Amino acid sequence: MSTAHPAVADRYISFKGIDYDGNVARVLAHLDRRRTGSDAQAARLIDYIDRQRASTQGAQRDDLLLLHSLVNPIRELFERHADTPALDDLDRLERECF
Template identity: 45%
Template structure:
């Protein structure tokens, strides 16, 4: 008898879901814009910025090549953004970051 991995004749059909349908009604772009304003609230202050955040600001403006959309930039830097909000105990921004990460990334 052949192994079970080769018995696909009677295997149930795999349901496919269009993952983009799940974003219907979620304002990912608006939430990302708001999250960027929370980030800028911190990193625009000289005492809270560093070389990474200065580079981040330039990237957000498109100064280092094509301007990425806010959601892509957030998704690409989730850990650094989380660390920033934790460092400055910004619970409101952390809550929004969690929503954006779960719903949009």
């Protein structure tokens, strides 16, 4: 009796050609557009992201890791505003970079 598992594609073989910085920058730009709205939840989330990005003490995160750790609240924000372009860019970031 064989216990071998069927071959599964390893998506981590190579990330060559993926624009991590561009994907992150697009999502951050969508968040920045939400900065001026009247959504208090968005303001708190964006303020938190700003503080984390500017932090010089304690554990520091790069922007990709920061967005990864906040992907669910970011998605909820974009969904709440029916922001399809932002959701598309967030989906791409998740698919290619997380």
